[in-house]
Amino acid sequence: MGIGIRIEDLHKVYTSPPPSAARGAGFSFVSQRSPGTKEKKKKFEVVALGGISLEIRAGEVFGLLGPNGAGKSTTIGILTTRTQPTKGRAFIGEYDVWKQQVLAKRLIGVVPQRPNLDFALTAREILLFHGAYFGQGARERERRAQELLEKFQLTDRADHMVRTFSGGMMQRLSIARAMAHDPEVLFLDEPSAGLDPQTRLLLWDIIRDYHRLGKTIVITTHYMDEADSLCERLAIIDHGRIIAQGTPRELKSSIPGGYLLRLRFDRAPEELLAEFRKLPGVSEVRTADHVAADVYADRGGPLIGPIVTTAQAAGVELHDVHISEPSLETLFLHHTGRSLRN
Amino acid sequence: MNWRTFYALLARDGHVARRNLLPMLLQNLLQPLLLTFVFGRILTTSGMMKGEFKNVLLPGVMAISMVLSGVQAVAMPLITEFQFTREIEDRLLAPIENGWLAVEKIVAGMIQALVAGLVVIPAAWLTMGSGVNISFRNPLEFAAVCLLVALLSSAGGLALGCSVGQTQIGLMFSLILAPMMMFGCAYYPWSALASFRVLQWAVLVNPLVYASEGLRGALAPQVPHIALWIVLSALAVLDAALLVLGLKKFQKKAVS
Secondary structure, three states: OOOOEEEEEEEEEEOOOOOOOOOOOOOOOOOOOOOOOOOOOOOOOEEEEEEEEEEEOOOOEEEEEOOOOOOHHHHHHHHOOOOOOOEEEEEEOOEEOOOOHHHHHHHEEEEOOOOOOOOOOEHHHHHHHHHHHOOOOHHHHHHHHHHHHHHOOOHHHOOOEHHHOOHHHHHHHHHHHHHOOOOOEEEEEOOOOOOOHHHHHHHHHHHHHHHHOOOEEEEEEOOHHHHHHHOOEEEEEEOOEEEEEEOHHHHHHOOOOOEEEEEEEOOOOHHHHHHHHHOOOEEEEEOOOOOEEEEEEOOOHHHHHHHHHHHHHOOOOEEEEEEEOOOHHHHHHHHHOOOOOO | OOHHHHHHHHHHHHHHHHHOHHHHHHHHHHHHHHHHHHHHHHHHHOOOOOOOHHHHHHHHHHHHHHHHHHHHHHHHHHHHHOOOOOOOHHHHOOOOOHHHHHHHHHHHHHHHHHHHHHHHHHHHHHHHOOOOOOOOOOHHHHHHHHHHHHHHHHHHHHHHHOOOOHHHHHHHHHHHHHHHHHOOOOOOOHHHHHHOHHHHHHHHHOHHHHHHHHHHHHHOOOOOOOOHHHHHHHHHHHHHHHHHHHHHHHHHHHOO
């Protein structure tokens, strides 16, 4: 069957700290405002999403890529009924996520950014009760739980309380739980954060397998390689807005030149940058501070010689060179002027 | 409304409660039983208190046990589950309206409060020894009071659990629950406050007063107590108010 997702002009403004952030002390029913102060306390307001529209097709692996705080988790929160949008609508299949929550919840499985496993239960019980919440019969949920425990290599710890689990095991169990009721749409919020490389590859295999069953998968990540190798289409989010979307290949080919040479000089006067623009294969040269320059070009290494020669001719000293091959990292840098990891 | 999911949520809470049965019983029963032993056995046997005091004390101790265990059964897990780990999230994602999860918590809390209350009767009776004179001649009245007190405690637990942070649990006990127990007419009938007029009226805001007096009226009608109709109406009003407040706070806390 396959279920698609549609997001229309989604806005989210937090007026109180979002739940993941540390909450302050104090009974919430006690007013903390001191009476008599005329000056109103500055209202807490964080714009997490500034109008996002998006269409995720049925049966595709879609990636939301962006740095921390870009609005990825808020988008997932709204799509999974956990966050109320300030404006705009989101649909899972034909169901409005906010207005038809129960119907939407039936279709989705969610792997949160931080494991939120039920600490009062064992691993097996978590899967069994999860199945029961979704109305599976006793035999079905037992079979499913056993299957998932094996698949995620958790059988030897299946009957231990999850509070004794390592981070990686919790993450695996979170994913198993999200799949336990066989949802049509699977959301994974930063699934490989904190996983060792081996588990990460296991995770990728599992995601690909699940995708082969015709399921729609939405992943948020700030790992370029993950987005590149798993996702069929991507949206790059920054400051609550989509700055680019398409297939990884389309996105990469949209970067002028493809290669990025990040150069640092003792100084980079405008005349020097103008000279660089004349070099063969160079499509764009940018600078923010007249010390560093970003050169977008259709080649990498072969340009170093001419760049050094040009710099020497202008009496400028080259301090550092870094060549990036065409990648989503370069793309992000191109659109935002910032690296993904900052 | 999705009964299968509701039942599964209830089964989960039942499973966890059974797993923690012994610590839970100790937590809810030890204190009332110690109180019963000191006030109901030592002080009465030594003649420092009249034997009749046993009949004043038993319904009061039962009220305290019910209220404390209901509040704790609902509030404590909620406080933890809404903290950083957001453990409750998997149940908020279950295919049922969020409000029903709160209702399920209340039902589970009521069951625990009723069990605690019913266990206290024989336990306290045994602890106090001879001279206890309680009656079950009004089973309907007793059942009605028990149910309303159970709902009071778990709805109160919901409201508290959604208002208090993990760091203020100690404060919740010393600021809310301890004064509630002392001024809840559990150790003395409300009429005994007659010489403290202001206090006598002030304690009427304390829900435990109606729980103690209601159970006293049902179990030991020979002891002076507030009239049944007043107790039932007050409990009904408090139940409704705490229920609305608790559900509202839960809904607010459930989504960001």
